[in-house]
Amino acid sequence: MIPNASPLIELAGVHKSYNLGMPNEAEVLHGVSFAIGRGEFVALIGPSGSGKSTLLNVVGLLERLTAGSYRIQGEETSGLDDAGLTLRRRAVLGFVFQFHHLLPAFSALENVTLPALMREGRVTPAQHERARAMLAAVGLENDMNKRPGELSGGMQQRVAIARALVLEPPLVLADEPTGNLDRASSDEVFVLMRRMHAELHTSFLVVTHDPRLAARCDRVIELVDGSIESDRSASAARA
């Protein structure tokens, strides 16, 4: 495990089970522990069914852990209620999903301003400018007013990245962000994420099946059958 002086997130002995107390109870994560520091770009890899998405949901505060400890910026999250989890999610995390998950009724620009609208009930001119700048940064300056249905898969994913980064959260969680794209678009999106990481110093935790992309991350965590099989730097993984 890579040591972190002041970890952004820290999981210790995290267990996650479904259907607790029922005959079909199943434990998906078995005592997972790791930490991510500020500015890290981490890949989470593993075979299908290894628990990657569940782990990402736990890290993203979308699902509660069954046992163990999960701290965000030093604060324990396991005792928080739904409102508390939502507010931490809003303040600390950005999401990029495999299927883009943009709101079809809103334009690209409106999708990017949604987090600000949600937080303050309005979008200030400065926030509007920031959203425009983010869309320009991901190469969509001419498509800001298009609805998601009018954009290609790669373009939609770029909108999703802009939305995840617009409020400059400390950590972006990306679940197979290139899984639904062709190779060219996939490379394009990954390069974009690396560029944004370099520019904004945002930490990334990227779930991917693609070993090529994992190799281009700073650190690779491999999950097998709900346990961490390895956690090493990408260069060590390549070796």
Added chain:
Amino acid sequence: MLNWLGFERRVAVRFLREGRMQTVLIIVGVAAGVAVVAYISALITGLQRNTLEKTLGAQAHVTVSALDDVVLPARPPVAGSTALVQTQPRVQRPRSIANWQSLVPVLEAMPAVAAVSPMVSGAGLAQRGEASKSIALMGVDLDRYDRIVRLRSKVVQGEARLGPGEGIIGRELAEDLGVRVGDRISLVTGTITDSLRVTALVDLGVRELNRRTVIVPLRAAQSLVGLPGGATGLDLALVDVWVAQRLASDLSQRFPYKIESWQEANSQLVSALNAQSVSTALIRGVVMVVVVLGIASVLVVSVVQKQREIGILRAIGATRGQMLRVFLLQGAIVGALGSTLGVLLAVGLIKAFTTFVRGSDGLPLFAITLAPSLALTVAGIATVCGVLAAVAPARRAAALDPAQAIRM
């Protein structure tokens, strides 16, 4: 304050705009419901007002008269003996109200009472030449009586005037006797005969009343009926006709007179009006339930259709409360838009009714108007119903597990 529900408003409006046909259909549904409720309410209100005006236009709201003559009960039989008792009800003769002159100012001082008019009434015959008709004789003070039944507005010929030797008669009675304004007729009551000059013909709104009514000065009627200085009744007009029953009960407890409200005198009419009101309330209730179910069903479908969007919003930081408010707001918007459209539709229906539905005389059957207070009440209730209808779908949306929703 501008930020209030900014996110919820934006998302609610977009969701409604996205499901365009669904939204239009439910707004039209709400509008139809509101239009039916507003139109029926206005129609029944107009109908009842018209019926009441016609009924109460020719009679007092409360009448005060002397107590009926009754036979005193026989003395109870002595123990051990049997008494065979047979009593005959008393004949009711015209009797004056005791101290009516003192009672009038007491009644006039009451806030609920708008006017008081003493009256002497009796039966008799009106004769002219060989024609002889039975009549209902009424002796009144014209100015006071006018405030009870607006007699002057009912004059169809001549000028309402009740000087000594003058009288006003019903239009049909004039036809039966073959008299015109200015002609003289004779009045016979028991052994007393008098004559009067007809100053005006009136239409009291009821043919049978027009055929029998003869109105003379109070003093003339007192002599004809044989009650010098007396009054057989006091007619009261009230500020609010609906307090008549309560006022009559109060007065009955305070004074030893026979006091009757218009509701007691027209019990069948009151029953009919009550039945109408209950039926209208039932119809309104059923329509509102249908409106609520319509809005709820559309929003439930909307929640199911938008599970993924709800999941995305929750994942990127929308609280349960925000999602709840998004759907409650949708219910309110649908209710408010439907209400506005429904009120306009009701105004159109009322206009069509007054334009196309007319009586045999070519005039509208009766006046219907949609009072702004009624329109606002119906619209307000429909909007509240919209919000209530959205509660269940909104709770469902708020309870959605974001992780599960975005996997769909």
